[in-house]
Amino acid sequence: MSGGPTILHADLDAFYASVEQLLEPALRGRPIAVGGSARGGVVLAASYEAKAFGVSGGMPGWRAARVCPGLTFVRGHFHRYQELADRVMDILGDLTPAIQRISIDEAFLDVSGSLHLFGPPAHIAGILRARVRDEVGLPISVGAARTKHLAKIASQVAKPDGLVVVEPEDEHTFLEPLPVGLMWGVGPVAERRLAAYGIHTIGDLARTPGSAVERVLGHAVGQRLSALALNDDPRRVVTSPRARSVGAQSALGRRTPSPGLVREVLGHLAERVASRLRAKGRAGRTVTVRVRFAAMRSLTRSVTLAEPIATTLTLTEVAERLAWQAIAEGPGGEISLLAISVANLSSQRVVQLELPLTPEDPLRPGSVTGVARLAVDASMDAARRRYGRDSVGYLPATLRHAVGPPDAFRELAEREL
DNA sequence: TCTGGGGTCCTAGGACCC
DNA sequence: TCTGGGGTCCTAGGACCC
Numbered sequence: 001m002s003g004g005p006t007i008l009h010a011d012l013d014a015f016y017a018s019v020e021q022l023l024e025p026a027l028r029g030r031p032i033a034v035g036g037s038a039r040g041g042v043v044l045a046a047s048y049e050a051k052a053f054g055v056s057g058g059m060p061g062w063r064a065a066r067v068c069p070g071l072t073f074v075r076g077h078f079h080r081y082q083e084l085a086d087r088v089m090d091i092l093g094d095l096t097p098a099i100q101r102i103s104i105d106e107a108f109l110d111v112s113g114s115l116h117l118f119g120p121p122a123h124i125a126g127i128l129r130a131r132v133r134d135e136v137g138l139p140i141s142v143g144a145a146r147t148k149h150l151a152k153i154a155s156q157v158a159k160p161d162g163l164v165v166v167e168p169e170d171e172h173t174f175l176e177p178l179p180v181g182l183m184w185g186v187g188p189v190a191e192r193r194l195a196a197y198g199i200h201t202i203g204d205l206a207r208t209p210g211s212a213v214e215r216v217l218g219h220a221v222g223q224r225l226s227a228l229a230l231n232d233d234p235r236r237v238v239t240s241p242r243a244r245s246v247g248a249q250s251a252l253g254r255r256t257p258s259p260g261l262v263r264e265v266l267g268h269l270a271e272r273v274a275s276r277l278r279a280k281g282r283a284g285r286t287v288t289v290r291v292r293f294a295a296m297r298s299l300t301r302s303v304t305l306a307e308p309i310a311t312t313l314t315l316t317e318v319a320e321r322l323a324w325q326a327i328a329e330g331p332g333g334e335i336s337l338l339a340i341s342v343a344n345l346s347s348q349r350v351v352q353l354e355l356p357l358t359p360e361d362p363l364r365p366g367s368v369t370g371v372a373r374l375a376v377d378a379s380m381d382a383a384r385r386r387y388g389r390d391s392v393g394y395l396p397a398t399l400r401h402a403v404g405p406p407d408a409f410r411e412l413a414e415r416e417l
Numbered sequence: 418t419c420t421g422g423g424g425t426c427c428t429a430g431g432a433c434c435c
Numbered sequence: 436t437c438t439g440g441g442g443t444c445c446t447a448g449g450a451c452c453c
Contacts, residue, residue: 103452298448302445341424
């Protein structure tokens with residue numbers, strides 16, 4: 001281990017929006033929003049010109065149009081995002097093999113083993129930024145420091161299109177005046193709670209006894225944040241672990257929960273989730289369904305099965321039972337979202353799924369029903385591989401394209417199983 | 418004019434076991 | 436007789452991140 005700022009955090013600036021401006025020069029220098037429209041939907045990403053007006057990701061389109069009158073809404077080129085981000089990651093991989101990709105557009109790098117090849121961290125960061133700009137055409141900000149937490153904060157401070165290197169002797173002065181909201185793990189709720197105690201900066205937090213912070217934020221969060229504020233961050237750069245859950249959800253607008261609607265939507269979601277599981281040879285025991293009602297109030301219901309499942313129809317049936325439980329116990333009225341998640345994952349060889357156990361129970365993966373269902377799934381998976389994801393499915397064609405953002409966007413957010 | 422979709426981790430109570 | 440304590444799993448909810 002080196003004592004220098006050998007951890008880099010590289011973060012593409014306003015990634016989706018920057019890609020759109022790269023692809024369409026007429027959009028450069030202008031406030032744009034990817035996704036949504038002035039009439040509805042949500043903004044997925046905003047260019048820096050739009051952010052200057054207060055537009056941000058997750059904001060409803062109508063509000064974005066109001067705060068930024070000159071805003072241009074563009075449809076996303078979702079397949080290009082993955083391709084361009086992968087090219088950036090390849091460049092990072094040329095600088096060190098020790099990369100931890102956090103999401104489509106950001107990654108940690110440990111360059112301690114690359115110093116003899118490329119020079120000091122600041123120089124490596126310079127190479128990184130220049131290559132991404134020259135070879136891909138995108139702006140990327142980099143923070144370099146001795147720990148991941150510091151590097152991540154440094155990259156946020158460096159934005160847009162900048163580089164901040166925190167030398168070990170400057171760490172305290174660097175952290176002291178920054179707002180607590182910049183820390184990883186401090187969201188709106190924690191920020192508000194801390195503010196109520198007069199804690200606004202990371203320096204304030206560092207001066208507050210750990211026991212007091214734990215009382216305000218709870219044991220785990222308080223302990224972690226206290227340590228980070230005191231600049232104690234032992235985390236290493238590691239290759240990303242396997243996913244612990246797989247899920248899918250669909251916003252519905254406002255719909256009366258009829259049996260037909262619930263079955264159709266859950267069938268669609270179950271198919272997305274189960275086919276991803278099967279593609280990776282995984283299965284899960286715990287099924288969770290979330291139902292959102294009016295006013296964003298939601299209920300979850302879950303069940304843990306005796307055996308892991310990865311079959312579309314079985315998952316649909318389990319999810320239906322849970323959804324009706326939640327609907328029955330909810331506030332009544334219309335529903336606005338359905339979600340399925342499968343956790344407690346294990347690796348599942350197909351041959352195990354086909355072992356006959358108790359033929360009468362379709363929840364048993366090896367049952368006669370289970371084998372038949374697995375065969376149906378296998379042929380659907382094959383057709384999908386050949387003809388594309390939308391070529392076959394349980395969902396009626398009338399509903400398939402009616403709700404939500406394009407599937408290409410969903411795929412971007414999927415984690416490696 | 419009303420809010421997307423993919424995840425991780427923590428807490429707290431209860432069941433159950435030894 | 437009237438009661439300990441630890442560990443693990445399950446369920447529901449919630450904060451947070453990209």
